[in-house]
Amino acid sequence: MIKALELFAGVGGFRLGLEATKNFEIVWGNQWEPSKKVQDAFNCYQRQFMDQGIHSNKDIATVDEYSLKYLNAQLLVGGFPCQDYSVARSLSGEQGIQGKKGVLFWEIVRFLKELRPKYVLLENVDRLLKSPSKQRGRDFSIMLASFRDLNYSVEWRVINAAEYGQAQRRRRVFIFAIRNDTEYIKDREKITDAEILHKEGFFAKPFPIKVESSSKHAAQLRELPEDILEVSDEFSMKYLNAGIMRNGIVYTEETLAQEEKSKTLGEILESNVDEKYYLKEAAIEKFKYLKGPKKIERTAASGHKYIFSEGGMAFPDPLDKPGRTMLTSEGTVNRSSHVVEDPTTKRLRILTPVECERLNGFPDNWTEGMSERMRYFCMGNALVVGLIERMGKRISEINSTEPDTEIKFKEMEQLSFFN
Numbered sequence: 001m002i003k004a005l006e007l008f009a010g011v012g013g014f015r016l017g018l019e020a021t022k023n024f025e026i027v028w029g030n031q032w033e034p035s036k037k038v039q040d041a042f043n044c045y046q047r048q049f050m051d052q053g054i055h056s057n058k059d060i061a062t063v064d065e066y067s068l069k070y071l072n073a074q075l076l077v078g079g080f081p082c083q084d085y086s087v088a089r090s091l092s093g094e095q096g097i098q099g100k101k102g103v104l105f106w107e108i109v110r111f112l113k114e115l116r117p118k119y120v121l122l123e124n125v126d127r128l129l130k131s132p133s134k135q136r137g138r139d140f141s142i143m144l145a146s147f148r149d150l151n152y153s154v155e156w157r158v159i160n161a162a163e164y165g166q167a168q169r170r171r172r173v174f175i176f177a178i179r180n181d182t183e184y185i186k187d188r189e190k191i192t193d194a195e196i197l198h199k200e201g202f203f204a205k206p207f208p209i210k211v212e213s214s215s216k217h218a219a220q221l222r223e224l225p226e227d228i229l230e231v232s233d234e235f236s237m238k239y240l241n242a243g244i245m246r247n248g249i250v251y252t253e254e255t256l257a258q259e260e261k262s263k264t265l266g267e268i269l270e271s272n273v274d275e276k277y278y279l280k281e282a283a284i285e286k287f288k289y290l291k292g293p294k295k296i297e298r299t300a301a302s303g304h305k306y307i308f309s310e311g312g313m314a315f316p317d318p319l320d321k322p323g324r325t326m327l328t329s330e331g332t333v334n335r336s337s338h339v340v341e342d343p344t345t346k347r348l349r350i351l352t353p354v355e356c357e358r359l360n361g362f363p364d365n366w367t368e369g370m371s372e373r374m375r376y377f378c379m380g381n382a383l384v385v386g387l388i389e390r391m392g393k394r395i396s397e398i399n400s401t402e403p404d405t406e407i408k409f410k411e412m413e414q415l416s417f418f419n
Contacts, residue, residue, distance in 0.1 A: 001025045002399055003071060005117070007060060007078035007108065011044045011367055011378050013360065014077045014121075017388025023396040027071045030056040030063065040370040041378055047369065060107045065114040075395065076111060079123040079383055080104045082131060085139040087232045105143060112150050118402070119395055120147075120177035123383050126158045128173055129239040137237040143175075144245045145228045152177040153185055155196070157203040158241035160257065161384040162322035164207055167263035168359045170325045170384055174391065176202040184398050185246075193244050193251035194219070201244065202398070206390035207257070209242070214254035224248045266319030268358035271344055278342075278349040283333055287348075290335040291315045316341045316348055323359050328380030330356055331372070353379070361385035 006014050006029040018024040029049070031042040042057045049055070056063065083103045099106040112120065131139045147154045154177045162169040178184055191200050198204055198211070213219065217240050225231050226248070243252030279287070293312040299305050316339045317323065327336045331350050338351045353375035354364050360382045367375040 002075055002396065003027045003073045004075040004077060005068065005071070005073045005111070005115070006030070007076065007111070008080050008104065009041075009045055010079065010381055011041050011362075012048055013362070013383040013385050014079070014123075014388055015045075015049065016362065017383075017385045018077070018392040020385070020389045021392040021396055024075070024392060026053050027073060028054045028056065028068060030058065030060055032057055032059050034059065040374045044367055044370060044378070048366065060104065061102075063107075065111045068111075069115060073115060074117050074399070075119045075121065076108070076115070076117045077121045078108065080108065082125050082128045082139075084132065085142045085232075087142060087228055105146075109146050109150070112152075116179070118179050118182060118399070120152065120175075121391060121395070122175040122177075124173050124175070126171050126173045126241075129156075129158070129241075135236045137239050138232065138235060140239055141224060141231050141235050141237055141250075142228060144250060145224050145231045145248070147177050148224065148245065148248045149228065151180045153180055153247075154245040155202045156243055157207065157255070159203075159207060159387060161387055162262040163257040163259045164387065164390070165260040165262055166322070166361065166384050166386050167265065167268050168323045168326060168384060170360075172383065174203070174387070176391070178202075178398075180247075182398075183402055193221075193246075194253065196244055197242050197251075197253065197255065202391075202394060203242070205397075206394045210256040210258055212256065214240075214256055217254040219251065219253035222250050224250060262322045264320050265317055265323045265338070265340065266343065268323075268355055269319070269340065269343065270352055270354055273342070273349065273352050277352055278345075278347050279339070284348055286333050287337075287339055288315060290333070291339075315339060319343070326356060326359055326380050328377045330380050331376040356380075 002024050004018060004024050004026050006026050009015065009029045009031040015026045015029065018026065029045060031045050033039055033041060039057055042055070046055045081104060083105065084100055085103060085105055087099050108122070129140050130136055144154055154175060156173055156175045158171055158173045160169060160171045188196060188200060196204070198209060220238060220240070222237055225235055237250065240252040240254040242255040243250060291313040293310065295307055295309045297305060298308050313335065319340060323338060330337050339348055340351065341347070342349055353367060353372055356376060356379040357364060357366050360379055361384050362382070367378050
């Protein structure tokens with residue numbers, strides 16, 4: 001059984017996917033929403049995983065990472081926000097580098113420095129690879145340099161869930177890091193980066209790709225500067241949808257998925273839904289406008305006039321295709337919300353909270369107990385559970401070939417006592 005820590009747990013999508021493999025025990029999970037009196041996501045997490053591991057509802061910055069060493073976790077997972085990861089030299093110089101306060105990636109780095117898990121699995125929006133706009137790829141480069149300095153290798157992949165059998169066209173970047181002293185890394189020392197991405201790497205087996213890469217973008221090979229401050233101040237790179245970093249050398253290419261038959265929006269719909277989900281005429285007209293094509297003259301703050309334009313969207317959403325990416329505003333009258341023609345009544349309606357749970361692969365009524373607005377919000381923030389289950393199986397496969405060389409925390413304490 002692989003012990004895992006879950007950071008930024010939300011309502012438990014990582015945990016659901018990992019535990020579905022029967023090979024993981026989540027020994028500690030943290031979820032805390034700043035500036036909110038009611039901790040809806042944590043309350044859901046605690047209710048669903050009652051008496052299973054330690055549940056923490058504290059600001060992650062206040063958690064003492066050393067206090068978790070005795071858990072001997074081999075895996076750390078989390079879906080963290082895309083923020084400004086820039087770093088600066090500390091005021092006294094000799095104290096090294098400091099990241100911006102409140103940036104949650106640095107909490108991950110703090111945990112990794114002390115706990116040294118074999119494996120790390122993270123999830124983020126795919127724009128992370130391009131941010132910030134004025135120095136493309138800087139933030140992701142800082143992340144990679146941080147993993148390099150902690151003696152980890154990294155592989156990443158942008159995955160569209162619908163391309164691998166799921167019911168939602170949700171694109172997210174997944175980042176897998178693994179310690180360099182593992183047999184997995186040693187066995188791949190003489191294998192090329194391209195071969196790892198296509199055949200021998202972490203993502204290649206659960207999420208197969210085509211032999212050929214996209215002809216629109218040339219593969220790139222770069223070395224990260226040794227000084228992370230130089231990365232932050234000067235380095236930029238065009239990161240494509242897949243890549244690997246080993247010993248500071250970064251290889252990236254645009255891969256093409258071997259697409260599987262996906263679930264459709266029609267397949268996840270409930271029957272006999274409550275009348276409150278059906279749209280009144282005024283809401284239908286508003287949706288038609290929001291989802292329709294537009295060309296609107298606007299005036300910038302400088303006084304410059306310009307034309308804002310956007311294309312039209314399908315209305316209602318087709319039931320023979322996967323759903324679109326669900327946002328936290330799902331269920332409200334806005335351009336991004338799904339509108340479907342109910343197969344039974346032939347009337348237009350929004351999705352129910354249960355249907356939103358199904359879009360992400362959660363069990364029905366997983367978020368029941370919070371307000372409906374928060375149920376939609378939590379699913380807009382959640383990840384697709386089925387993808388994590390595949391990744392969990394891959395980690396289990398890798399771990400089965402690793403020798404059990406972990407020194408338990410209590411043994412380390414005893415050793416240090418006699419030194």
